[in-house]
Amino acid sequence: ECKHIPTGPIEMTQCDYESIESVEEDLYKHLHELVATPFFRHFRVDLYRECPFWEENGFCMNRECGITTVDESEIPEKWRAASLSKVELPPEELRNSLPGCYYKESDYCFLDDHTEGDHVDLIANPEQFTGYSGFPANRIWSTIYNENCFGISELDLKAKVDSDDSPQSANSPTKSSLNEAQQCLEKRVYYKIISGLHASISIHLCHDWFNQTSGQWMPNLECFVSRVASHPERLKYVYFNTVLVLRAVARLGPYLSAYDYCSCNSETHEEDRFTLDRLNKVIEIAQNVGQFDESSLFKGEDANIVKEEFKVHFRNVSRIMDCVGCDKCRLWGKVQTTGVATALKVLFEMDEKALDPSTNSNLLTRLEVVALINTLHRFTESLVYVNDFRRMWAEAPNDE
Ligand code: FAD
Numbered sequence: 416e417c418k419h420i421p422t423g424p425i426e427m428t429q430c431d432y433e434s435i436e437s438v439e440e441d442l443y444k445h446l447h448e449l450v451a452t453p454f455f456r457h458f459r460v461d462l463y464r465e466c467p468f469w470e471e472n473g474f475c476m477n478r479e480c481g482i483t484t485v486d487e488s489e490i491p492e493k494w495r496a497a498s499l500s501k502v503e504l505p506p507e508e509l510r511n512s513l514p515g516c517y518y519k520e521s522d523y524c525f526l527d528d529h530t531e532g533d534h535v536d537l538i539a540n541p542e543q544f545t546g547y548s549g550f551p552a553n554r555i556w557s558t559i560y561n562e563n564c565f566g567i568s569e570l571d572l573k574a575k576v577d578s579d580d581s582p583q584s585a586n587s588p589t590k591s592s593l594n595e596a597q598q599c600l601e602k603r604v605y606y607k608i609i610s611g612l613h614a615s616i617s618i619h620l621c622h623d624w625f626n627q628t629s630g631q632w633m634p635n636l637e638c639f640v641s642r643v644a645s646h647p648e649r650l651k652y653v654y655f656n657t658v659l660v661l662r663a664v665a666r667l668g669p670y671l672s673a674y675d676y677c678s679c680n681s682e683t684h685e686e687d688r689f690t691l692d693r694l695n696k697v698i699e700i701a702q703n704v705g706q707f708d709e710s711s712l713f714k715g716e717d718a719n720i721v722k723e724e725f726k727v728h729f730r731n732v733s734r735i736m737d738c739v740g741c742d743k744c745r746l747w748g749k750v751q752t753t754g755v756a757t758a759l760k761v762l763f764e765m766d767e768k769a770l771d772p773s774t775n776s777n778l779l780t781r782l783e784v785v786a787l788i789n790t791l792h793r794f795t796e797s798l799v800y801v802n803d804f805r806r807m808w809a810e811a812p813n814d815e
Pocket of ligand 1: 546
């Protein structure tokens with residue numbers, strides 16, 4: 416299975432596997448340096464909101480599930496909660512709030528409102544094997560896959576979108592007013608995104624695996640084969656997700672280049688120039704290969720209904736993250752669902768005018784920008800790790 420390298424067009428995109436492979440190393444190198452900069456390594460997250468769906472008792476007690484937080488005094492002043500809440504929260508009439516989080520109509524996820532939660536250094540808390548498993552972990556994944564139930568009537572949907580009850584329920588089996596084919600396409604896209612995210616998490620935990628027998632961290636080929644390589648479509652969805660996020664970064668190019676990355680740590684601004692330089696390199700690659708045809712989705716007479724439904728599903732996924740019983744998994748789950756949701760918002764909600772930094776400088780919060788780039792880094796790193804596994808497979812004695 417490890418020998419299977421996908422070739423040809425990546426379904427639903429205007430991009431092929433070969434073109435992603437050809438830029439993979441460069442893209443990864445720039446992203447890897449970028450996410451280590453102060454702007455991109457610091458994330459603020461509320462890890463202690465209650466699970467809105469069930470009473471979660473499955474807390475992971477392994478050492479590796481824990482995270483270390485950063486004291487607010489170590490964070491540049493302008494990224495602290497007090498400053499952020501002044502500038503970043505949208506006006507009350509534009510947001511739907513729940514305690515500790517909110518969403519705007521255009522958002523595909525619930526965002527933390529920055530007044531609660533901790534600062535986390537993402538580099539100090541890498542995504543890796545934690546040992547979180549069994550029923551609690553499986554239940555999260557199956558709940559997320561079950562959100563893949565599209566086809567609610569317009570009325571139901573409107574009631575759900577209007578209601579600020581938690582959680583939003585888009586899962587009721589009611590008669591559909593949607594165009595079947597269109598519904599199918601969106602449903603497939605939803606599944607691909609989730610399965611690709613799941614596969615990317617599996618690749619990371621199999622690559623940075625703790626061998627309990629030897630007490631060493633090492634890649635676990637068998638883990639990769641059973642979870643990913645023996646299901647070739649899962650790997651394909653990691654490519655799909657990579658193209659999706661690349662396309663969002665490509666469209667956001669001018670906006671991201673104009674964003675304020677200043678940590679104001681030094682008077683020379685050397686650090687900030689480095690951040691912008693690496694980011695521009697990533698944008699350049701994204702503009703060359705990030706070819707995803709977002710116009711093929713959400714078309715036809717029911718387009719707005721399907722889109723609203725799609726959003727409800729993704730918002731629910733972001734809330735399900737509050738049920739993940741392992742802090743480190745929850746942290747990276749939140750980063751990546753926010754990153755994917757930001758990409759979806761950019762692709763499906765923003766026209767060129769909205770993306771213009773001179774007219775819409777408050778389009779994205781700092782945390783959305785951080786999540787977007789870190790998510791692209793995760794997906795690209797997965798593709799690089801897959802190459803490591805291919806090499807291991809080729810060198811393994813049982814290779815026929
Ligand atoms: P799971 O990965 O739990 O999968 C459950 C079932 O889903 C499988 O039996 C299979 O039928 C199906 N499935 C598996 N992969 C796919 C796919 N790509 N597409 C479609 N279907 C699939 N563990 C860590 O060690 N480190 C982490 O950082 C980490 N982060 C996590 C983040 C989140 C949000 C969640 C929910 C879990 C996380 N976990 C993490 C746990 C990890 O994902 C697994 O749940 C755990 O390792 C148990 O794996 P499993 O073999 O039981 O199958």
